[in-house]
Amino acid sequence: MAFLELSGIQKRFGDVAAVQDFDLAAERGEFVSFLGPSGCGKTTTLRMIAGFERPTAGSIAIDGKDVTHQAPNQRNVGMVFQSYALFPNMNVASNIGFGLKIRKRPKADVDRRVAELLELIHLEGRGDRFPWQLSGGQQQRVALARALAIEPTVLLLDEPLSALDAKIRVALRHEIRQIQRQLGITTVYVTHDQEEALELSDRIVVMSEGRIEQIGTPFEIYNFPATSFVASFVGTLNAMDATIVDASAGRLSLAGHEIRTTSKLAGSAGSAVTIALRPEMIALTSPDGSNVVAVSPMKGMSGSNRLPGTVADIAFLGSVVRVRTTVGPDAIPVFVDTFNNPNLAVPAAGSPIVLGFPPEACLVLGRDVVPDRTDALAAAEAML
Amino acid sequence: MTETAFARNAQGAPPARPGRRFSLTWLGLVPFLVFSTLFLLIPTAYLIVGSFVDSTTGDVTLQNYARLTEGLQLNAYLTSIEISLVTALVGGIFGFLMAYAVISGGPRRLRGPLMTFSGVASNFAGIPLALAFVFTIGRTGLVTAFLAGLGINPYDGGFTIYSKIGLEIVYLYFQLPLMILIIAPAIDGLKREWREASENMGATTFQFWRYIALPILMPSLLGSMILLFGNAFGAQATAYQLTGGFINLVTILIGNQLTGDVLHNKGAGYALAMGMVAILGITLLAYQFLQRRSERWLR
Numbered sequence: 001m002a003f004l005e006l007s008g009i010q011k012r013f014g015d016v017a018a019v020q021d022f023d024l025a026a027e028r029g030e031f032v033s034f035l036g037p038s039g040c041g042k043t044t045t046l047r048m049i050a051g052f053e054r055p056t057a058g059s060i061a062i063d064g065k066d067v068t069h070q071a072p073n074q075r076n077v078g079m080v081f082q083s084y085a086l087f088p089n090m091n092v093a094s095n096i097g098f099g100l101k102i103r104k105r106p107k108a109d110v111d112r113r114v115a116e117l118l119e120l121i122h123l124e125g126r127g128d129r130f131p132w133q134l135s136g137g138q139q140q141r142v143a144l145a146r147a148l149a150i151e152p153t154v155l156l157l158d159e160p161l162s163a164l165d166a167k168i169r170v171a172l173r174h175e176i177r178q179i180q181r182q183l184g185i186t187t188v189y190v191t192h193d194q195e196e197a198l199e200l201s202d203r204i205v206v207m208s209e210g211r212i213e214q215i216g217t218p219f220e221i222y223n224f225p226a227t228s229f230v231a232s233f234v235g236t237l238n239a240m241d242a243t244i245v246d247a248s249a250g251r252l253s254l255a256g257h258e259i260r261t262t263s264k265l266a267g268s269a270g271s272a273v274t275i276a277l278r279p280e281m282i283a284l285t286s287p288d289g290s291n292v293v294a295v296s297p298m299k300g301m302s303g304s305n306r307l308p309g310t311v312a313d314i315a316f317l318g319s320v321v322r323v324r325t326t327v328g329p330d331a332i333p334v335f336v337d338t339f340n341n342p343n344l345a346v347p348a349a350g351s352p353i354v355l356g357f358p359p360e361a362c363l364v365l366g367r368d369v370v371p372d373r374t375d376a377l378a379a380a381e382a383m384l
Numbered sequence: 385m386t387e388t389a390f391a392r393n394a395q396g397a398p399p400a401r402p403g404r405r406f407s408l409t410w411l412g413l414v415p416f417l418v419f420s421t422l423f424l425l426i427p428t429a430y431l432i433v434g435s436f437v438d439s440t441t442g443d444v445t446l447q448n449y450a451r452l453t454e455g456l457q458l459n460a461y462l463t464s465i466e467i468s469l470v471t472a473l474v475g476g477i478f479g480f481l482m483a484y485a486v487i488s489g490g491p492r493r494l495r496g497p498l499m500t501f502s503g504v505a506s507n508f509a510g511i512p513l514a515l516a517f518v519f520t521i522g523r524t525g526l527v528t529a530f531l532a533g534l535g536i537n538p539y540d541g542g543f544t545i546y547s548k549i550g551l552e553i554v555y556l557y558f559q560l561p562l563m564i565l566i567i568a569p570a571i572d573g574l575k576r577e578w579r580e581a582s583e584n585m586g587a588t589t590f591q592f593w594r595y596i597a598l599p600i601l602m603p604s605l606l607g608s609m610i611l612l613f614g615n616a617f618g619a620q621a622t623a624y625q626l627t628g629g630f631i632n633l634v635t636i637l638i639g640n641q642l643t644g645d646v647l648h649n650k651g652a653g654y655a656l657a658m659g660m661v662a663i664l665g666i667t668l669l670a671y672q673f674l675q676r677r678s679e680r681w682l683r
Contacts, residue, residue, distance in 0.1 A: 072584055083577055087600075
């Protein structure tokens with residue numbers, strides 16, 4: 001049995017279903033992220049684990065014990081809030097030690113634990129400061145220490161970094177991951193930031209409109225999206241309409257050109273499908289092949305698809321250069337990403353180019369059409 | 385180079401210096417300054433000077449202040465302080481409970497009507513308020529007559545609206561809504577996450593109030609009660625209309641000293657007023673101190 005188990009969870013607010021058919025089994029020490037846009041039900045699910053919301057249906061078990069109807073103060077679950085929620089009338093040490101004080105632990109034990117946690121969050125010697133004397137990043141560290149002080153069975157983090165600026169966010173998420181690994185505590189992390197979820201998690205639960213779209217490792221979520229929502233929400237994606245030419249052979253027609261995919265196609269010839277291409281999977285060359293702008297990491301794969309197009313514009317995103325191209329008579333936009341380097345010969349807007357990508361990179365989207373994992377996994381291995 | 389630059393400056397107009405342009409925006413303050421001078425500064429100065437003058441001889445004296453600790457004057461201060469304390473405490477506690485019930489617990493649609501009523505009621509004082517109570521729970525008031533019809537006449541049990549307790553009830557009519565108005569922002573500032581965080585760490589509702597909510601709200605609660613105290617201490621017209629000067633309050637005694645036929649001693653009246661100014665000044669300073677502390681926490 002899993003350490004944290006949510007079975008058939010539903011939550012309704014009046015007529016609105018906030019969470020539906022939610023099933024999750026997280027192992028002890030696992031770091032699971034709930035990823036999705038605002039209003040997808042991820043925070044509501046987290047609050048149900050904490051006990052602040054009662055599920056309309058379903059059950060929640062922690063370490064084999066049903067806690068569905070247990071009050072929040074009896075669950076021994078630590079929570080870190082988006083707004084820190086530090087008690088303003090208490091200094092840092094009192095905030096961290098509050099849970100232990102409530103549990104009537106001896107003062108010496110409380111002091112020792114507070115000192116340990118201050119060291120863990122790198123705020124030694126600042127126990128006598130008040131929350132308003134700390135920066136946002138420091139306040140969130142104290143909130144984390146406060147949640148850990150009670151040695152919770154499960155640690156819940158509700159978008160803990162969203163109020164911080166970019167640099168501190170990156171530094172703090174490394175710290176969170178390091179602390180989580182060090183303590184081996186089962187953690188559920190809510191975020192709408194895909195980068196955060198991909199970097200931190202052992203597994204990601206992608207949610208949309210109260211439902212689970214996909215559960216998987218960051219690698220699986222990014223490379224093998226199960227639905228068009230996951231594909232479009234995680235990472236940048238080129239989604240294009242195509243028509244099936246020969247389903248059994250994986251032949252499609254895109255912008256007047258025939259391409260191939262290794263994904264299984266469900267549908268007869270002439271059926272419309274949506275195909276997805278990651279920008280970093282596309283190679284970009286001049287028509288005569290003299291200037292190679294971008295190389296597909298899957299270049300080793302056989303039978304590359306080729307689409308002629310035109311450069312529309314170029315955006316420098318620091319380490320990455322994003323080239324926006326258009327293909328076909330309808331000028332379908334296709335983004336191509338390549339690593340920046342000083343020798344990169346970026347073509348001018350309006351230049352003719354050729355886009356190349358292997359069939360393995362061409363995913364067919366839809367709830368019923370799942371990319372062929374075997375081929376895609378082989379492609380991913382070739383990439384690595 | 386220096387000479388050239390100097391010559392150019394001497395010949396031409398001096399260059400415009402940013403931020404030094406003559407601004408007329410301060411003119412907007414003129415009505416306030418005139419009003420403050422005429423109705424606050426000059427009367428206060430008149431009061432200060434007058435409190436050191438013997439009304440009979442015109443000599444400079446400290447006798448007016450010395451008398452503040454004697455008989456009638458001391459009694460007036462004690463009565464005013466007692467009534468102000470009682471109405472501040474009762475109004476403060478019940479006003480807080482009402483505001484909390486509506487803002488945090490009760491039906492939120494009641495909030496708008498309660499706030500509107502509080503805004504009106506907290507300013508409903510003086511003669512109209514006194515008459516309203518006389519007409520309702522006076523000896524022959526509407527409610528008294530109704531209760532008497534039911535066989536429960538409060539006046540038979542010794543109650544009278546024209547007493548100290550009656551005055552306190554009347555004062556509560558504006559003290560309670562004033563408390564609701566002042567404390568509402570502080571209750572709004574009490575974050576839901578604080579309660580949830582405390583619950584999350586194992587605290588009960590009682591422990592949340594004991595260790596977190598009450599300490600956070602305490603500066604606001606005390607500050608608001610101090611303001612209620614000052615509000616009651618400075619009231620005059622309501623008490624005068626209701627009791628006809630029967631209850632010896634500082635404000636009524638000042639009126640008697642300045643314009644009365646029996647107790648006519650302007651110097652003593654001015655000294656009484658100065659004592660009142662000092663008490664109200666202290667309450668305002670205490671309120672501001674506590675408010676600043678509370679704002680820092682509730683930010």
